[in-house]
Amino acid sequence: MIDNIKNAMPQLFEYLPLHPEQASSVSLPVDILYFVWMALSLFFSLLIAAAAIFMMVHYRRRAPGQVGAPETHAPVVEALSITIPFAIAMAMFVWGAKLYVDLRRPPENAVEYFAFGKQWMWKFQHPNGLRQINHLTVPRDTPIRITMTSEDVIHSFFVPAFRVKQDVVPGRYTTVWFTATETGEYHLFCAEYCGTEHSLMKGTVTVLEREEYEAWLRRESDPATATPASTGEELFTSLACVTCHEESDTTRGPALHGLFGSEIRLASGATIEADESYLRQSILEPMADIRAGYQPLMPTFAGQVSEQQLADLVRYLKTLGAQRASVEHPRPENATPQHGSPDRVEETRSEPTRGRQAPAPAAGASGG
Amino acid sequence: MAEVHISPVRTYATILGALLVLTGVTVWVAFYDLGPLNDVVALGIAVIKATLVVLFFMHVKYAGRLVKLTVVGGFFWLLILFGLTVIDYVTRGDIVLDPPPVINPIAFETEGGA
Amino acid sequence: MADATHAAAPPGHGAHAHGHAPNLAHHFHDYEQQREASFFGMWLFVAQEIMFFGGLFTVYLVYRMRNTLDFAIASSELDVAWGGLNTGVLIVSSFTMAMAVRAAQQGKRNPLVLFLIVTLLLGAVFVGIKYIEYSTKFEHHLFPGFESFRFDPPPGVIEAYGLTPERLEVMNQRARIFFSVYFAMTGLHALHMLIGMGLIVWLLFPAWKGRFNRDYHNPIECFGLYWHFVDLVWIFLFPLLYLLGRHVHGV
Amino acid sequence: MSTASRASSAMPPARRPAENYINRDWSLRSWLLTVDHKRIAILYLISVTVFFFIGGLFAMMIRLELLTPQGDLMTSDTYNRMFTQHGVVMIFFFLIPSIPAVFGNFVLPLMLGTIDVAFPRLNLASWYIYSIGGLFTLAAVLLGGIDTGWTFYSPLSTVFSNSNVFLAAIGVFINGFSSILTGLNFLVTIHRMRAPGLTWFRLPLFVWAMYATSLINVLGTPVVAITLLLVVLERVFGLGIFDPTLGGDPILFQHLFWFYSHPAVYIMILPSMGVISEVISAFSRRHVFGYRFIAFSSLGIAVLGFLVWAHHMFTTGMSVYAATVFSSLTMLIAVPTAVKVVNWIVTMYKGSVAIETPMLFAVGFIGLFTIGGLTGLMLATLGINPHLHDTYFVVAHFHFVMVGGAIMGFMAALHYWWPKISGHVYPGRWSKTSAVMIFAGFILTFFPQFILGYLGMPRRYHAYPEEFQALNVLSTAGASILGLGYLLPAIYLTWSLVDGKRAPANPWGAAGLEWQCPSPPPVHNFDHPPVVTDVYDYGDEHLLAALATRAAKGVSVG
């Protein structure tokens, strides 16, 4: 009987559009607890509202001088108003605490990932050392434990579909774990307010079938087939430059199309030609020359990019300059067809829509 | 408490003496290694001194119930603040970084490249 | 509280005439009620102060729990002699304050003024010594506000505890926290001392003019509570900051 | 007129019939230097109203921005300033002082049958401290704003924010002492200034609520004061106490902050609960049911409220053990609260219930606060807190308790005591319209946010995924109704001062000491020392006689 109900549960929730999709092992138990609580809350709220309205109507004043009945005492009422809420609250507490233990204790065999939050991006590291930015790819049905810390302020790792949230605190390691149960692409939010771009510090979690994940991982990690981080465009994506330098988004960083070779005005009032060394300096010391009309928001990438990568980036930026004002997404000159596909960048940038299939790496995996 | 209680000078002098002696004792003890007992002794003596000050200099000994309750309440509230904060700290399983990360501990950047 | 003086009493309140009681505020029935009100009010203020300092004591507690050894070693930079002397000064000043209150209760003007002045002077001595201590810390780059903050453990400690250079870096940081806590706590305490000294000066005039008598002396009494409370804070600060871990650094 | 009346009344009392605390002296000086608790209450009423509208303006900016998902109305920096300033202004400069400083100041001495609070000059000083704190914060807003969130979490506030954290933190710090001193004043007043015969268990429940509130003020506020002071010191000297790169711990800040700020939510709600106890009894013309239970539950909430603060920190990596302690203690608060709710309802049972404006607000309070409280319990439930924390579910929860609860109580108090305070009657039809608009607008604004929250929309988001738009549009629509609902009272109450009918001493036919003095009260509150019996006794002969007379004259209200 109990099993029957348990099995029927997921179906039941299909009809309730009031929750995010259930994509982890704890989604269902959390939802059940939540909706039971919600039902209780609504029941008691309506009960009390009904009682209040009833009293207002039924005992409404009928004559101006009328007064109410004399004082009464009813210890039973008091006793009930103490015991019932106490009992319900304690019962829900115990239920919640039990579930919480599951939420907090990762299984022994959990696979260890790392995450690192900084204003305003997420960086992840797979057990084999592969890195991803603002994007995490994980295998299905595998317990995953992420150890996290932050370089600057407090952030919070939040994947609604998994019903998990864990603050990422500078100066300590915190951990979160989950077992994804459905493939697809899900929102990843930073839930702890962390400054200017808090609401843009989001990304996606992609859940792949285990084999697909393995394949993807192998391809990504193998220097021969890996997305060549040596090409500037990939770097531009993986270092999250795109989050600030999109064509459409003028509020953060300037669009970089047509930048190379042009005259630009600095906040100081001076004008300068955007030559190679200017590009270089903008990446290493963004605070040095602030472009007029922009905030000094750009983090320095000194120490984060090797000389080689820097050169690649600059080369890529130069290609953008060559195609000034192009509406099409520019194609880097030396990109191999396999990796440089135009919508690859597009993919990572645009809002993930819920449950969208065929995330970029997955598509790549099936192709390879 | 209709009449104001006026303590005799002798009481005050005795308390003064006791406070000074206790100060000496606590300094003296501090130079011996008693293990964890050092903390206990130092704080114990401080509490005794504080009690003396509160009871005699601040006349709580002769004050009404309300004032006594206020004093006890004030210190009790402090214990709530200490106690519940400590509950969190002593049970926290997370690791405090030692030394704290000045640079990215996952070494994303240092090696460069993916 | 000092509030319990004449509060621009609108005349014409017939409930009780009190032309004979110049220091009784119009909304109190008698001195008894006024005195109890201000006494209780002052105690509530002290309770408030307990929680105010309590926040800092919590900070101390948490960091000492985490960094016991570092705190012990860092505290060796503090001078027990000055600290101990200051404790003595403060305790004596508490005594003279108690005597001042006693004089006020008896309505004796001259002893009251005298004891207030002595208390004021002792307070000044305390602050003076604190100033000396602070300057040494500043000279030794132990003020956390400076870029140049640098803590070097006393000789012998490194060998005794086998501290590696990395561990020393950590110790430097934790000592920094220690001195942050030290300056925050003693600074706030010293600020209270200064305010207290200002209040003594402010009370000296009415005391000198003989405004206080057997019936009306609650400003002095309430101020006494404040002064003793400040003493009380130091009674805890001294062992916590100067003494705990004192046995460590000789090792 | 001022000097004349003073001179003439220097003689033993020959009271001029119309002389009261308002018209005694109109000069600005007499208002700014007043030590009369009633005038100080008016000063507070004006200032908190100003702050409410400032805070409301920020709220409208938030709602407008959230109409579309892209974050296109203002930059993210501006948006962050909006919600921070909204929170800081609403909480510290409106809600915390609102009922205690306005209605507590006005009616507490009346209810106690005394001339004034224990320390009248301290009372005035509290208002000045509040104003100075407010000016600091306004300066912070005008000089570029604050963007830390009202919670001032470090290290964002101590190291990373480039906004005016210094000014704002100092403003809130200063304002804290206003709360502390008001609380202290009330505690002493309640202990030491009660009229003869007014024993503890004859005190009106509003007084009990103020008592509990004041306890929290005195014992909790200093901790947030020192914490914000530390934030300021960190910014100025770089102390490092909360800075992880210097060995400090940001979690410690949260402990210290919430040690005050959780109890502070009871500073906000307890006074409202006190008001509801008064209003329900007065408009049901029935002795309040379960008097002692309601009285003690206020104290219970105040004390328990200090033991639960870390329920705001479950996701910071707290151990399961500590979380269990805090969660279970939090749940316990349901008990004293439920006692209150049930006793209010039962008070109406067999009453003679008049559906006047204050009563509408009071019943609105019961409904909305219950929802808010129960969702609070949901948040306190460990299994679901990780999902709900820092989402719009939390936003909905606290607006239900603060706007649906505390402000409903404030509106109830305002409409209940307005005739006493101003001496004028406001138009009933308009005020009831406003009550209904506020209720409906409120539900529409904040109910969708529960759903948004569970769907996963994080709070403090300037731009959000498109799928959340529909519910956000509903919320914004509701907020405009809500805003208009709040605008109405400002208009008709002001109008009533100019053109409203004169209010009798006891317009509602309520029991209670404050209704025994004329409206508005004379400077010394009572012409004759009040006779204290049971303050909720609707069987009292005098009251019954008065009611009968009024009924005969056809006075509709009451």
Ligand code: HEA
């Ligand atoms: C007036 C303000 C107010 C009040 C009264 C409350 C009341 C309560 N609050 Fe709320 N709360 C806030 C203001 C308030 N809160 C604010 C501002 C925040 C967010 C801060 C921020 O992060 O910015 C917050 C956040 C907050 C959180 C943290 C959420 C998070 O960030 O993760 C939690 C978690 O436990 C919580 C719980 C509670 C509980 C259990 C109560 C209880 O006191 C409620 C008790 C009431 C009832 C239970 C209803 C009445 C009872 C009945 C009708 C009987 C029936 C009952 C049963 C059958 C059980 N609140």
Ligand code: HEA
């Ligand atoms: C007392 C406390 C209080 C009050 C009364 C309110 C009132 C309102 N609050 Fe808010 N709110 C908080 C306390 C409060 N709030 C806190 C503490 C936060 C958290 C801040 C943080 O995260 O740091 C918050 C956050 C907060 C958010 C979340 C922001 C985010 O996380 O990104 C939102 C979003 O909808 C919101 C909306 C509203 C609305 C619509 C009202 C309405 O009730 C306001 C209605 C009032 C008016 C509109 C003004 C009066 C009317 C006029 C001036 C007339 C003109 C107007 C019109 C014609 C429309 N508030």
Ligand code: CUA
């Ligand atoms: Cu990172 Cu919000």
Ligand SMILES: [Cu+2]
């Ligand atoms: Cu809380």
